[in-house]
Amino acid sequence: MTLVFDEICIDAHDIHALAAWWSAVLGWAAEDTADGDVLLSAPPGAGPNWLFIPVADDKVVKNRIHFDFRPDDQAAEVDRVLALGARHVDIGQGDETWVVLADPEGNEFCILAAD
Secondary structure, X not given: OOOOOOEEEEEEOOXXXXXXXXXXXXXXXXXXXXXXXXXXXXXXXOOOEEEEEEOOOOOOOOOOOOEEEOOOOHXXXXXXXXXXXXXXXXXXXXXXXXXXXXXXXXXXXXXXXXX
């Protein structure tokens, strides 16, 4: 294989605020890059790093790709992330085992049921 999954790039109006928010959610370290972006470094085995890139345009439609997180305790994690500033989002999912939330800039993500 010649490709290695290295980063997920996330467009944001306020890269520092959004990266800090996700840093609190995930517990990953955030650092400014030489290019003026913000990098969240994934711990070993946690997947690719996240790179926050500044953009001027607004998010106006549902994400075409989103993150799914599997917690040990779904209710506790939903409550914790809501307390950090996430909000519930209805994207037409109906009554499912996962909870759809949005980060402070409106990017949807799901907290799945625990295994």
